[in-house]
Amino acid sequence: MVIERGGLCNEAGYWVKGDGGHKRGFGLVEELKKADATTLPQLLKYATDKHGDAHCLGTRQMIARERKVENGKKLEKLKFGDYNYLTYVDVQDMVVNFSKGLYSNGMRSGDRIAMFAETRAEWFVAALGCLRHNVAVVTIYTNLADDSIVDCINETEVSFVVTSYDILPRLMKIIPRCPNVSQIIVIEDQLEGVGSVQSDGIIITPFKEVLSMGESCEDYSHTAPAEEDIAIIMYTSGSTSHPKGVQLTHVNIMWAIKAYLVQADLTLGDRYLAYLPLAHVMELGTELAMLALNVTIAYSSPMTITSTSPKIMKGTLGDAKVAQPTCMSAVPLILERIIKGVTKVIEDQGYLKAKIFSEALKFKQRQDRPSFSSRVLDAIIFNRIKEELGGQLRMLVVGGAPLSPETHNKFRAIFGCTIQVGYGATETAASATSMDSDDPRTGHCGPPNLGVLIQLKDWEEGGYLSTDKPYPRGEIIVGGPMISKGYFKLPAETEESFYEEDGVRWFRTGDVGEFDDTGVLHVIDRKKDLVKxxxxxxxxxxxxxxxxxxxxxxxxxxxxxxxxxxxxxxxxxxxxxxxxxxxxxxxxxxxxxxxxxxxxxxxxxxxxxxxxxxxxxxxxxxxxxxxxxxxxxxxxxxxxxxxxxxxxxxxxxxxxxxxxxxxxxxxxxxxxx
The missing domain is CATH 3.30.300.30 (ANL, C-terminal domain)
Structure with a gap:
């Protein structure tokens, strides 16, 4: 059985394609097609031509920093001002200049460069600048172990690494183990610039200096990327083995972007709070989709989101209160921590308040749709809590791991936003399935995304069969134009996980799923997690x-x-x-x-x-x-x-x-x- 988005299964075993999604999203997909935007640099050009002087990327002004040691631990507190925003034209100019600056430094089309930095506007600009120059971007999580970071850098044989002021000291400790690296581009700190560092023969170049080089470069020459060229080599986080480099082409990522456009009811005036790692395919794909949607991206970090976050100086508002996002992305662990934090704060106020909050929450969770009573409870209780995330949140996209129905219901009741759970993998460019925004149910991941095909293959050892009643079950196999070319320099692993059939490329996820009679996917197991x-x-x-x-x-x-x-x-x-x-x-x-x-x-x-x-x-x-x-x-x-x-x-x-x-x-x- 092969399943496609929407409708009921036809005689050929395919699911008839429906109109699931937002009409404006389908219109944007058509606009991209007419604009011949088939690569990520072309996506940015399309967005710039269309949105021009609208706000695109925002970064908070850092005013002060305090460093101290408590109980043997080094602590840092930051004081911030307002957000400063770059327009689409500003971003396009910076991308062009970064691309030309790379050329001035000897980078040529077909080379590779490593991105080892926290989520921020400069990361996004640098990556798009690399892609415009047809330089593949190798993304590396900043919290990987040192040995894994060294392996990623050496395996891809990069000579350039883009990092940040905060991470530079750590990178310099391991760089002697990376003989191919000759130059490091450093994203400056707002207060301290690049700082002082012992280079040991490595060229250290500030990010802004690369932009200046590009601005003055007059003999720039490059080959624009084709849609089948490798855009990203994204290293997985490695839950079961050593991180593997997933090769994603421009067309892979563009299909994931199209799927997001169809599902997201967002437009000019919406604001997205970016804090998840850009080295994660879900965050990268989401931020790229925001360009087409004309949604402003405000950058944050897990340490500065709320006014009680670890790095927020007393008296300083958290990023969410200032940015007032209307949409965010999250992984289940983040939602669970927020709920536990909210509950603890309420409980610390005494038994009576805790009891009132608990009963109000239970009442709201029982509501199928907004009611007068629930609006009264919002005014009395929940609106104050919503303010911690800016008070304007109306859409939350969750991926990366299964979200329990309990967490789903509680967060939706507290913050009054829609929660769209998605399912995917780095190997599928994060795109497989996603919930519709008006679906009130929990415990599922929605129907297949635009362009995605899904098969459920029998796994007899685990007792999961596509002939199971009342619903078919089996290993989830995802197919379509979003499927990766395979793992970098790992032909055996690529052959084991990927295959071609009837002109479609497929990926074996290792997850076990079940489709119900409405065509939505329930991820019910993982082959490696099942024990007899x-x-x-x-x-x-x-x-x-x-x-x-x-x-x-x-x-x-x-x-x-x-x-x-x-x-x-x-x-x-x-x-x-x-x-x-x-x-x-x-x-x-x-x-x-x-x-x-x-x-x-x-x-x-x-x-x-x-x-x-x-x-x-x-x-x-x-x-x-x-x-x-x-x-x-x-x-x-x-x-x-x-x-x-x-x-x-x-x-x-x-x-x-x-x-x-x-x-x-x-x-x-x-x-x-």
Missing amino acids: LNNGEYVSLGNVESTLKTHPLIESLCTYAYSGATAVVGIVVPVVDRLLKLGVSLGYTEDANVKDLCCDEKVTNAVLQEIQAHGKKRGLGRWDIPSAIFLSSESWTPESGLVTAALKIRRKNVKEHFNSAIEKMYNSLNIAE
Whole structure:
């Protein structure tokens, strides 16, 4: 069975194409076609010709910085002013000048350049400047481990790296291990410029100097990219293995952009808050789509979004309050943290306010559509909370991992915005399926995107078949013009994951899906997450984790079971404030040591009981719920190797790191039996 967007399955096994999406979006797709905008530089030219002096990219003015050390940790606090905006004409001029500046520095069409910097306007401009010069952009997450960064740079044999003032010291420590690199372009800090750095023979060039070189360059010559040329070599975050370089062409990314245009009900006057890594395909594709939609992009960071964010100086407003975005993107982990943060603030105000908030939230979650009562609750309770994200948010796009129905419902009720869950992968240019904005349901990822075909292939070992009733199930295979050419310098892995059939290129996702009778996709499992217990029951570890981590006590969670095990066990990183509160109820003082609490069997059992009750309440089966847990007092970061740069769990690494704890849990379970 092959599934296409909209309608019902026809006799040939294809789903009849429907009109799902916004009419204006289909009109924009036609405009791009008429403008012959088939590459990303042509997309920018189309947007500039159409939008001209409208605001395009915004950056907040940095006024002051404070650095201090507390409890042995280095802290930085920033004071910001208003946003300063570049128009579309400004951005186009900078892109042209950066392209010419690269030429002045010896870069030629067909070369490659690495982008190793945080999300910001200069990243976006530099990348488009490279692409205009037909230089492929190698994107590298800033929070990858040093060894992985070195491997990405050396594997692609880049001689130029674009980085930022903040990351330059780290890059200089590892650059001796990258013999091909001869020049580093540094995006300046607003207050300190490039700063002082020991170059050790490497040419250090400020970003603005490259622009100046381009402005004065008179003999510029380049070959414009074709739609089938490689635009991006995007390194995955590596949840199951070493990061792989996914080769994405201009046409791959343009199809993902078209899909976004059709789905997003956005136009002039809308504002997008950009803070996710541009090294992630979802964020890059989204920001490029904003160009065509005439949506202003205001840049932020995870450390400065709200007024209580870690790097915001006291008395300074968070980025969201200043930018007042109408649309944002997020991954489920961000939404879960926001909800837990809001709940904690309310609970700290006392039992009565917490109870009122809880009941009001439950009421709003039961509403199918806005009502007079829900508007009253907004005015009394929720509008104050909405202000933390600017008070204007009406559309949120979520991807990167499954979003639990509980989180979906709560966030939508609190912030009063539509939530469109999407499904995709770097290998599909982030485009596979996405929810329609007027779909109130949760727990699914919508129908296939524009141009996408999806097959469900039988996976007999896991018990998932396309002939299953009432709905077909199987491994999700995505096909269409958005599918990558394959992995950089990895022919065996490319052959294993990609194939051509009937003139269509396909990618095997490794995820298991189910289509219901309305044509929307439910991602129900992942092949590598499915474990068969000794009683014959299959357990989806990923599904267990996405369900349990909605509990306010859990910061991070990894469940584990070996094939033939008697039960599931879990490694839990607790939320410190919640754990301390639980400790007080068990006789500990308010300033108890977190490590001591994590080692206390009485505390561990109390957390386990909370998790088990939560899992049962959320509909997990008897065999899904962990029978034992281990509490870890250390947060999991990409640097530790326990989560990816996109904050997905690296199950194998967690298992190896906590192997002795896992063995101890199973030994205790066997003794109990």
